Amino acid sequence: MHKVYDKLYYSAEMNEVFSDASALTCMLRFEAALAQAQADHRLIPRSSADVIVACCSAELVNLELLAEQSALAVNPAIPLVKQLTLIVKERDVEAAKYVHFGATSQDVMDTGLVLQINQALRLIDHDLQLVQNNLVELIEKHRHTVMAGRTLLTQARPITFGFKAAAWLDPLLRSRNRLKEICSNTLAIQFGGAVGTLASMNSKGLEVLMLMAKELGLQAPSFTWHTARDRIADVAAALGVLVGNLGKMAKDITLLMQTEAAEVFESAAEGKGGSSTLPHKRNPISSTMITAIAMRLPALVSSIMTAMMQEHERAVGAWHAEWGSLTEICKLTGGALKQSVNLTTDLEVDAERMRENMEMTGGLIFAENVSLALTEKIGKEAAHELLEEACNHVKASGGQLKEILLQDPRVMEHLNSKTLENLFDFAASLGLSNLLIDRVLASA
């Protein structure tokens, strides 16, 4: 991806997690932890381990050379280990013997990637907290701001903006929990050697693995997962679901910003949302990019799942396909979250316009209220038909539903005018929205 799009799709923080420097650092953390754990278990000399650890610094790596050599090695770990060995050798010939001892390229790369994912998930959790804070504030503030609930894009019956924002928050809480769970249970170290049997070490291999996992803050897996890629797929899927949840929120806001709705607006800023030709424009910005990202992510997730059929003890292509897709998934998620923080900060809500929009249909938005009230008397079906007739009358004539009903004896024999008046009251039309909001706030 080039710079011209960088600020649109991504966040600086997440890009940093997936920078070259960070990728190298994470791979080198594996090598350092390996040497250390092997020294702890007296598999290699402590003095050698110390030198190796000291050399595990991304700054010492020649990136250009590494990139060049990775093309012949079909992964960057092989040239990285080669460079590290040389760097160590310059300081201590004996120590160089023990670089990457007992590990295979995929051990380095998978663990490096998992460490990057771990950082990514922490960043995501942090930004999710900010979005959550913003939404909680919006919910509290607009708990009583009445607006049209809309189904299949047409007005259905009243809700509040607080209720709508709670509907955005609720699934985000689930996504956040799922990601925490993944941090705790799914992100495991990879360490198996050439074919996963830890064959290159004596019986202490498993203890080395345990120690490394602890040192790196990762799970110790029961079994090598070189070609069991459900962990990676689980991460991809959870991020796909998270971004889908954010996309739903963004989509709603783009709709509410329509000229004809004009109920909610992204916060204003100098030069934000303008057009190169149209001087009156105020375009959605953050919500546009979140929906763009939410359109791209599912396909990337599918390419991770497609790559799960990995051959034997190391795949030929499927593993190599993961790197690009997973990096992009994490980076785009970072971008979507950053834009979501922006989007939910200082969101402008036009309560007056919300009310006006509901009033533009002559009271149709209260039709279900009357229908429900009549149901108790004449049954759901008859009530529905009666109201349908009245609503069609309103649509054709442009009058007010209440007036038409007042003149309909089939209605008024069951309802008095006071009752009818109450059925056309916004505040009385909100059902359990406050109770439901409280339930979401309680889980937040």
Place this chain on the structure above:
Amino acid sequence: MHKVYDKLYYSAEMNEVFSDASALTCMLRFEAALAQAQADHRLIPRSSADVIVACCSAELVNLELLAEQSALAVNPAIPLVKQLTLIVKERDVEAAKYVHFGATSQDVMDTGLVLQINQALRLIDHDLQLVQNNLVELIEKHRHTVMAGRTLLTQARPITFGFKAAAWLDPLLRSRNRLKEICSNTLAIQFGGAVGTLASMNSKGLEVLMLMAKELGLQAPSFTWHTARDRIADVAAALGVLVGNLGKMAKDITLLMQTEAAEVFESAAEGKGGSSTLPHKRNPISSTMITAIAMRLPALVSSIMTAMMQEHERAVGAWHAEWGSLTEICKLTGGALKQSVNLTTDLEVDAERMRENMEMTGGLIFAENVSLALTEKIGKEAAHELLEEACNHVKASGGQLKEILLQDPRVMEHLNSKTLENLFDFAASLGLSNLLIDRVLASA
């Protein structure tokens, strides 16, 4: 999908869960539970509830008519409720007033779908147990059956077939846990009324919801999830991951059945795996279809995730897109599992051929053993280079690696011939494979 492919892609049991009859039954279970719970909370008369419950039978529904009317209603719930109301009315005019009272079409359809998913997950768990049993048996039996571990499709170093089967089982155990978790936490009833506020009932709406959830064996959600589709996406993703795990196993078996490998075979049966032209053929059958299904599933999952951006309080299209994709995901998963049970039952393992295949390279498969042994003396890099040279010699000349090494003083100054002999021993080349196998069996 037509019958000509039915037995290839699907299982009869899962097709049953997603049959028309089952879809109707599950929707009607919602309507029955609704009436019952409303009667319990004195929102509708008990006698009416009893009639409604009695009429909630798929057999009473005119399916052709329902299909016809659903085209005008853009979902099948509306005509279903209409038919149910008529059926009830014929028995009890009063009761007909309370059919579907306070619910919306999406409540019926979502809950119906979740009930179907619930059944699907039970079926999957059952079949996963069978696959697990088969794999545990294979692991125990072939714990010491040595074969080539292969990376990037070429021989790397020895493993056992038990180790390979454990690598298949390990991710399936995780998938099984994830699906159980989804059953317990994700599968929630949908009940919110037109816009999710439970506006059509008095304050007892939430209690009705709780009671219905209990009756239907589903979670009671904090908040309406009409347009928060992470629950559906989570199901789709978990099944995608499961099938990816099965696909990896199947892919391995297709490779092991190759004429040139010939190490493992699907069980033989009259007429199974033949060709219309080639009389000598024994084609992979179950593994072929599992890989076929595993290629299809990721895209279907992505279409569920793509549909997550659902507008406002009910989507216009995105919700409607889910039905076909999710049904297909569940049905294909059912098929993949059934084929996996077949695949792992009576799998034929040719231990002799496994050994012969490893011997065809003149001992190259032991190269890492020697390299590791030399590493302690001369360091990893020097050892690797020495062995690489010797291996190239073997490849060019066709000799035996051991013989070449025995004649190389650079090697023999560090190793005596006894030690070298040991390095060319299969049993001594398996690292911690047994220990790792035990860890998987312990979680099984």
Place this chain on the structure above:
Amino acid sequence: MHKVYDKLYYSAEMNEVFSDASALTCMLRFEAALAQAQADHRLIPRSSADVIVACCSAELVNLELLAEQSALAVNPAIPLVKQLTLIVKERDVEAAKYVHFGATSQDVMDTGLVLQINQALRLIDHDLQLVQNNLVELIEKHRHTVMAGRTLLTQARPITFGFKAAAWLDPLLRSRNRLKEICSNTLAIQFGGAVGTLASMNSKGLEVLMLMAKELGLQAPSFTWHTARDRIADVAAALGVLVGNLGKMAKDITLLMQTEAAEVFESAAEGKGGSSTLPHKRNPISSTMITAIAMRLPALVSSIMTAMMQEHERAVGAWHAEWGSLTEICKLTGGALKQSVNLTTDLEVDAERMRENMEMTGGLIFAENVSLALTEKIGKEAAHELLEEACNHVKASGGQLKEILLQDPRVMEHLNSKTLENLFDFAASLGLSNLLIDRVLASA
């Protein structure tokens, strides 16, 4: 897919093309054409060919048995050939020798599928003509019906509804051409024998192939395409693009049907677009299902492309993955087209409301007109800034842009009031829309 969704996703006509009976018939047409061509080239006796041809009838096939046996054969062609051979044998033992002579299962299945695709494309072309007719009518009728052009969902500057409909038609014309091209160049017979070398016949194999292609109305390929699946992928992609084009039209209409826009409506019908709870509703129906289908198709196309990496001379899984996905692609395309015919038939256009919607912003929709007029005097940038300021004033105060500009000396020193008046004229704001419409109609 079950019946409850049938009318929503599919069309009866296309379902017929992909019915079991049709699949069998198309495969049997291959067998008949093969026997005939072989008799013409004296490879088999004419009398035998005649019996074979006579037996190639789907009605004679036991479908249940075929489905059962296909599970062991991993494709339905093997049991079909077996049944056909028995049927022929009962009539003529000699003729039974020559059934399926020289062909392989994939020859039958691929050619059968191509024949089904051919029928599907004809049906699609037919329905596209109907959509085209409807759109041409709408374009002509609404060439001067002014409405808001909208960018990023907010009002930009005026267009006409005819212009919008022309924008829908233009890409459909390209899709139609592409599909015709595919019919002529891409749909080729498959006939290669076991590994594609036509090894089972003497040198006349190629001539037999030519004759069969002619008989079946298909291309004669240069080379066997058993594992070169670009032809299938091209079909899938072209249908994906077509449905994407239809989806764009449908999406626009769902937006125009919003309560707040209310400019365009799907034709009304008894029971169409109602709600189970809301008596005033008029929901989008056809456009809802078209967008639903357009969300599902891209993923299905990707699964066809994913299946292109087919091993050697016949794939193990990837070929088997195509059947379900391609069938679904064709069937969903059929449904999208049928719904598109419905959607464009008797579409209701509310010209008055279109004008009202443009007037709700105090003339902002004319802002670019003034900006362009001023550009000639003071440059694009200065003009843009001046107007931006005035527009913000309108948005804040709620006044009319024209009035504000009339009072701004920085504007009026360059424009007189007559000129300004003209800049706020709808008819003068439409640019070359008529000319562009004519270009589209000319290609139609």
Place this chain on the structure above:
Amino acid sequence: MHKVYDKLYYSAEMNEVFSDASALTCMLRFEAALAQAQADHRLIPRSSADVIVACCSAELVNLELLAEQSALAVNPAIPLVKQLTLIVKERDVEAAKYVHFGATSQDVMDTGLVLQINQALRLIDHDLQLVQNNLVELIEKHRHTVMAGRTLLTQARPITFGFKAAAWLDPLLRSRNRLKEICSNTLAIQFGGAVGTLASMNSKGLEVLMLMAKELGLQAPSFTWHTARDRIADVAAALGVLVGNLGKMAKDITLLMQTEAAEVFESAAEGKGGSSTLPHKRNPISSTMITAIAMRLPALVSSIMTAMMQEHERAVGAWHAEWGSLTEICKLTGGALKQSVNLTTDLEVDAERMRENMEMTGGLIFAENVSLALTEKIGKEAAHELLEEACNHVKASGGQLKEILLQDPRVMEHLNSKTLENLFDFAASLGLSNLLIDRVLASA
């Protein structure tokens, strides 16, 4: 994507086409062509156009600033035009008035993208020619190199390596034609102004468009395609199909490089295909990365198709989703092609091993030959059964098929030993492979 993966997934040449500098240059070419054409039609002063053209240089643009501002504008065209205007203004205040006159952001961005695609397709065509040359050479050289044809991964009957290479080339020729067609018919200039009506210019707008198209070497479209994205989707799909074709070739080679097959190898080079642990390894490199890319592309294509439902006259998100996916599609295709050139250069073919592999089954690979010969005597079914029995005997006993048949009177009553001998001849088993090869070479 970071540098550590750059050489694996991409090519330097294609990355250059999609570099920031190239993106800016292509957008500026639009602005220059616009000014020039407007001057030719006397819409703006020639002298102003000259200054604008002179300033349209990517080197003058402050990329950091542009990236920063694009985040507020939700596309990079707006800040680019702003910068260009300032640059022009510094030289000529009058000329600055006419920068970007009558165009909208999407005109610049779409046309810029199409110009990049045009360059990409030329590069692809060039590399395809190289692959084609390599394959033609391989086909000629190995026209008579006999190897096993394999179906469902098991040996079926003999082909030649030339035949296999021709099967790789054939679909590539079709892809190449399709891409040429896209260059000629699909790549159109975008120029419509704010809502596509060319409203900002007088009647000369269309002539300006024609002139610009000619100048830029692109098609002049009938109609604005701001939200008709089939052109973009067609490009994506054609590249998806091309890469699928390359993936099939690569997949075959990874399989042929298996230790147990060992028939074909990627060219050797110092440091190529080694392992970090296994000294004897020769891993597939180019074919690994091509399969990796071929696994990623279909999903990216689907995300372009998913983005086709673009709202009204400019999309909110769907357009913005295209940029990242399409860039990645082109870049990955560039990488796949570069690796394909490498892969097909100096491919090593082991004809002897090919023959040995066929001989390992005791003659089963000739089973169909005998079956076909017997078919003329006893019919296809009886012949098939007879051979099946004999083949099972070989598999069980390990003998030679020919010997077993010689002892079977049911066979020998129809065939004499001379005939039987001929049926076990490789050269006589190749059917029309040479004739088919010639057909492919003729189209090349």
